[in-house]
Amino acid sequence: MFHPTLTAIExxxxxxxxxxxxxxxxxxxxxxxxxxxxxxxxTIHYCEASGSHIA
Structure with missing residues (x-):
């Protein structure tokens, strides 16, 4: 798998x-x-690559 996880669309x-x-x-x-x-x-699935893990 990729790290950081990639943001994707469905x-x-x-x-x-x-x-x-x-x-x-x-x-x-x-x-x-x-x-x-x-x-x-x-539908967009935000993951680590888009900075969604930053609070």
Whole structure:
């Protein structure tokens, strides 16, 4: 393992993948609208490398 422990994010790759495929299908079907941003929640796990152990 790493020391100090590394801070990491956890993301829902299934939702991200499904949404990416949906958007690709929209483009294939002729979507010509403007660019969009998609927000998919993430969780951040703070560990020693980010200084979270400092009180």
């Amino acid at each position: 993301q829902d790759v299934t939702t991200t993948g499904y949404r990416a495929v949906e958007m690709l299908i929209e483009c294939i079907n002729g979507y010509d609208g403007s660019a969009r941003r998609e927000r998919i929640p993430v």
